[in-house]
Amino acid sequence: MASRITIEVARYNPARDHEPGVNSYEVPLRKEWVVLDALNCIKDHLDGSLTFRWSCRMGVCGSCGMMVNGVPKLACATFLSDYAPGPVRVEPMRHFPILRDLVVDTSDFLMKLARSKPWIIRKVEKPMDQEYFQTPAQLEEYRQFSMCINCLLCYAACPIYGLDSQFTGPAAIALAQRYNRDSRDEGASERLDSLSNLEGIWGCMFFGECTQVCPKHVDPAGAIQQYKLTAATEWLKAMVLPRGAK
Amino acid sequence: MAQSHGAPEGCEVTAMINPTEYLPKSYHRRMSTYWWLARWPYLKFILREASSVFVGWTVLLTLVQIWAVTRGPSANAAFHAWMRHPLMLGVNVIAFLFVLFHAVTWFSLMPKTMVIRVKRQRVPDWAISGPSYAAWVMVSLGVAWVVLRG
Amino acid sequence: MSKRSNEPLLWLLFSAGGVVSAMLMPVHLFLFALAFPLGWLDPPSDETLLALIRQPLVRVYLFVFCFLSLFHWAHRFRFTLYDGLQIKHLNELINVLCYGGAVVGTVTAAYLLWRVP
Numbered sequence: 001m002a003s004r005i006t007i008e009v010a011r012y013n014p015a016r017d018h019e020p021g022v023n024s025y026e027v028p029l030r031k032e033w034v035v036l037d038a039l040n041c042i043k044d045h046l047d048g049s050l051t052f053r054w055s056c057r058m059g060v061c062g063s064c065g066m067m068v069n070g071v072p073k074l075a076c077a078t079f080l081s082d083y084a085p086g087p088v089r090v091e092p093m094r095h096f097p098i099l100r101d102l103v104v105d106t107s108d109f110l111m112k113l114a115r116s117k118p119w120i121i122r123k124v125e126k127p128m129d130q131e132y133f134q135t136p137a138q139l140e141e142y143r144q145f146s147m148c149i150n151c152l153l154c155y156a157a158c159p160i161y162g163l164d165s166q167f168t169g170p171a172a173i174a175l176a177q178r179y180n181r182d183s184r185d186e187g188a189s190e191r192l193d194s195l196s197n198l199e200g201i202w203g204c205m206f207f208g209e210c211t212q213v214c215p216k217h218v219d220p221a222g223a224i225q226q227y228k229l230t231a232a233t234e235w236l237k238a239m240v241l242p243r244g245a246k
Numbered sequence: 247m248a249q250s251h252g253a254p255e256g257c258e259v260t261a262m263i264n265p266t267e268y269l270p271k272s273y274h275r276r277m278s279t280y281w282w283l284a285r286w287p288y289l290k291f292i293l294r295e296a297s298s299v300f301v302g303w304t305v306l307l308t309l310v311q312i313w314a315v316t317r318g319p320s321a322n323a324a325f326h327a328w329m330r331h332p333l334m335l336g337v338n339v340i341a342f343l344f345v346l347f348h349a350v351t352w353f354s355l356m357p358k359t360m361v362i363r364v365k366r367q368r369v370p371d372w373a374i375s376g377p378s379y380a381a382w383v384m385v386s387l388g389v390a391w392v393v394l395r396g
Numbered sequence: 397m398s399k400r401s402n403e404p405l406l407w408l409l410f411s412a413g414g415v416v417s418a419m420l421m422p423v424h425l426f427l428f429a430l431a432f433p434l435g436w437l438d439p440p441s442d443e444t445l446l447a448l449i450r451q452p453l454v455r456v457y458l459f460v461f462c463f464l465s466l467f468h469w470a471h472r473f474r475f476t477l478y479d480g481l482q483i484k485h486l487n488e489l490i491n492v493l494c495y496g497g498a499v500v501g502t503v504t505a506a507y508l509l510w511r512v513p
Binding site: 159160163164196197198202205228231232234235236 | 403475479
C-alpha cells in the first residue's frame, strides 16, 4: 500500500469566490484512516481554513455527510484505503446550497421535518404517573425507522429532491412513518393531511437510492412505499364511508 | 501541499441567490438536464420509467390487433404484413426487452410496499417476489395455452 | 392543514396496471409480436382468434388489460416528464396528455370490444 494519497476537496468562500473550486492535498494513507481523519489532517497541518462539520466520528451524530467520489457517505465511516491509490474527491452533499467549503445549508430539511410532526400526538395525554406500555412486537413495527440520524445522505441521493425543491424528502417522510407506526401515537390522520400530496409521499418515484446510501439501514424507500399503501387504503375507506372513516 | 484551482484572488464578489438568514451568500448548484446519465443507478431508474412507454405501445398494438381481427380478412392481412415488417420487428424486440425489464423490476420492488409478519418476523422480500415470479410463469403459460390450443 | 389529494386513486390504478402489465405483457408481446410474425410458432388462424374474442370473458380480460396498462403508462410517464425532464411548469398539459390519453385509449378499447361482430 502506498504511503500517501491525494484528496481533492471542494472549496468555496462566499466572501471571495464566484463558485466552488477544488484544492488538492496529499495526506498519509494509513490503513485505519477514514476520510474524516484526512480532512482533520489537512485542517491541522496543511490548510487551517478548510471548513467541515463533524462530531462523534463514529456514525451516530449525522454531522459529517459529504460526497466522496460522487457518492453520499459519512466521512467518519468511509475508509481511505478503499479508494487507494486515489485521488479521492470530497464535495459537499448534493442538492443543498453550499454555505462554505463542505458545509451545506440544511434549513430546508428542518422546515420540512416539521411537516411530519415528528413527535407523539395524543388526543388525551395520560397522567404523568401512568406509563405507556409497549410490547417488543409493537416496538418492532417502527424501530427500523427510528434509527435515523438525520445525516441527510438520502437527500443527497434523491434525484426528486434535487429536481423539485418542494419535495419533502426521504428522511422526513420516514420519520413520519416512525410515529405513525408507534402504538402510543394517535396522529396518523393529521400527518396524512400534511403529507398525502405531491410534495409529500406522492412525489416519490421509488428511485431507491435513499435506502442504498442510508448508513443506519432505515430503508426510507420502503417506509414511503408502505405509507403510500396506507394512504391509498385510507383514501378508499374515505370513499366508501365518508363520515365514519376518521 | 495545496494547489488551488479555484477562482482567482481578489475577484469581484457577486450577489448569490436566496441568501440564508445568518449568512448572506450561499451557492446553489443546478441539476444538469442530463443528471440521469451520470451514474448507472440513475440510468437504470430512467430506463425502468421509460418501460412505461412500451407498455403503452403494447396496448396500442393490442387495440390495432383487436380491430384487425374483428374487421375481416383484408384488415387481418394488412395487420400481419405490418407485423412482419423489419422495422416493426425491430421495435417489438426492443419493446419485449423493456416489458421484461418492467416485469423483473416490478416484482423485485413490490415486496417493499408490503409488511407481512408471520410470528413477529417480517416476511423477507424473496418470499413475496418468489411466488410472484411463479405466478408470472403460470399465467404466461395459461395465456399461451388459451391462444395456441386453437 | 393541506387538503389530501386524489393522488391515491391514480397510484392504485398505476399499481394495478403495473401488476397486470408485468404478468401479461411479456407473453402477449412474445406470441403476437415475435413468435407468430417470425414463424417460431404456428399462429392460430384468424377465425380462431375471432371466435376467442367473441367470448365475453376474453373481452373483459382484454378490456381490463388495456384499461389498467394505459393508466400505468399514464402515471409513470407523467412523473417522468414532470421530474425527469424538469418541465414542471407544463404540469397541466402533462396531466391532460397522459391521463386524457389513457381515457381515450380505454374508451377505444371498450368500443372495439363492444362492437365485436
